[in-house]
Amino acid sequence: xxxxxxxxxxxxxxxxxxxxxxxxxxxxxxxxxxxxxxxxxxxxxxxxxxxxxxxxxxxxxxxxxxxxxxxxxxxxxxxxxxxxxxxxxxxxxxxxxxxxxxxxxxxxxxxxxxxxxxxxxxxxxxxxxxxxxxxxxxxxxxxxxxxxxxxxxxxxxxxxxxxxxxxxxxxxxxxxxxxxxxxxxxxxxxxxxxxxxxxxxxxxxxxxxxxxxxxxxxxxxxxxxxxxxxxxxxxxxxxxxxxxxxxxxxxxxxxxxxxxxxxxxxxxxxxxxxxxxxxxxxxxxxxxxxxxxxxxxxxxxxxxxxxxxxxxxxxxxxxxxxxxxxxxxxxx
Ligand SMILES: O=c1ccn([C@@H]2O[C@H](COP(=O)(O)OP(=O)(O)O[C@H]3O[C@H](CO)[C@@H](O)[C@H](O)[C@H]3O)[C@@H](O)[C@H]2O)c(=O)[nH]1
Ligand SMILES: O=C(O)[C@H](O)COP(=O)(O)O
Numbered sequence: 001x002x003x004x005x006x007x008x009x010x011x012x013x014x015x016x017x018x019x020x021x022x023x024x025x026x027x028x029x030x031x032x033x034x035x036x037x038x039x040x041x042x043x044x045x046x047x048x049x050x051x052x053x054x055x056x057x058x059x060x061x062x063x064x065x066x067x068x069x070x071x072x073x074x075x076x077x078x079x080x081x082x083x084x085x086x087x088x089x090x091x092x093x094x095x096x097x098x099x100x101x102x103x104x105x106x107x108x109x110x111x112x113x114x115x116x117x118x119x120x121x122x123x124x125x126x127x128x129x130x131x132x133x134x135x136x137x138x139x140x141x142x143x144x145x146x147x148x149x150x151x152x153x154x155x156x157x158x159x160x161x162x163x164x165x166x167x168x169x170x171x172x173x174x175x176x177x178x179x180x181x182x183x184x185x186x187x188x189x190x191x192x193x194x195x196x197x198x199x200x201x202x203x204x205x206x207x208x209x210x211x212x213x214x215x216x217x218x219x220x221x222x223x224x225x226x227x228x229x230x231x232x233x234x235x236x237x238x239x240x241x242x243x244x245x246x247x248x249x250x251x252x253x254x255x256x257x258x259x260x261x262x263x264x265x266x267x268x269x270x271x272x273x274x275x276x277x278x279x280x281x282x283x284x285x286x287x288x289x290x291x292x293x294x295x296x297x298x299x300x301x302x303x304x305x306x307x308x309x310x311x312x313x314x315x316x317x318x319x320x321x322x323x324x325x326x327x328x329x330x331x332x
Pocket of ligand 1: 039040041042043044078080111112113114116132133134135182205206207208225226228254255256257265269
């Protein structure tokens with residue numbers, strides 16, 4: 001193993017049981033932090049209610065009743081162009097809900113998870129941000145406490161990634177822990193080749209992660225699924241490996257996309273990584289998928305990047321400064 005990886009794993013890899021709720025609450029109170037949990041959701045009416053309700057019950061209601069204060073100050077769902085009842089369900093279970101396109105509409109609107117996270121920076125108020133996916137089927141409020149552990153106890157840490165066994169449901173009652181197809185076949189190999197210091201990050205695409213607001217305010221964010229790999233690489237390049245930590249959260253299961261949909265995600269990740277290697281932008285922004293029987297389809301690949309949100313927040317109409325630009329064009 002590379003020496004740097006050994007040192008990082010030793011110093012920056014923890015497990016969620018390392019901190020009790022009482023310890024985290026005391027650390028939060030002492031350091032006067034404010035915590036926002038942000039849940040991006042596109043058509044997740046089936047699962048978002050349980051995620052919202054679980055976090056609210058354990059980390060707002062029970063924490064207040066048992067320990068005198070909430071660990072989570074704000075629970076925000078960003079409804080990302082949903083066409084089902086996601087917003088209604090999330091609101092009924094106790095979240096503040098914002099429709100992505102309605103947040104700072106003068107900045108425009110794009111589809112995608114990264115766009116939802118970027119828009120969340122204009123409506124959330126915490127200085128510590130915890131991101132949690134809305135499609136979780138196996139999870140717990142310890143995802144949030146675990147991710148906050150390093151931020152509340154180690155000032156140097158800027159970004160915390162969750163990791164876990166990824167339970168893949170084959171749909172035939174035969175679960176395995178081989179989930180994370182894009183993670184294993186694209187993200188980790190790319191990181192290992194070009195950012196080998198990051199090879200110890202076990203789930204670089206984890207949708208469960210936490211960061212300091214000052215970090216998020218300063219980063220450009222891809223509008224689509226490239227947001228996780230971009231944030232990881234950019235945090236490392238700006239602040240060094242030891243600004244990144246990871247926390248073992250146990251096991252996680254979620255809704256699975258089809259291979260041909262994950263190919264679009266993989267294409268975006270490759271473009272985002274390439275842009276960070278040499279600034280190159282793909283000549284097109286569509287992926288053609290052909291089949292043996294002559295069938296084919298053309299899928300849009302989100303290849304836009306939003307500028308850092310921090311400087312834009314104070315401006316009522318920043319004009320072109322707030323617009324998305326192609327991946328690779330943003331100043332780095
Ligand atoms: O346009 C979108 C698409 C997704 N989501 C939400 O983002 C989360 C993750 O989306 P999902 O489609 O479940 O992603 P995965 O296929 O699970 O992709 C994995 O890998 C991605 C990075 O490549 C990460 O963004 C994901 O969090 C991670 O779970 C879910 O809450 C979605 O509802 C949006 O808000 N807007
Ligand atoms: O992280 C990933 O690779 C994608 O979310 C796909 O995960 P899955 O293979 O478990 O569906």
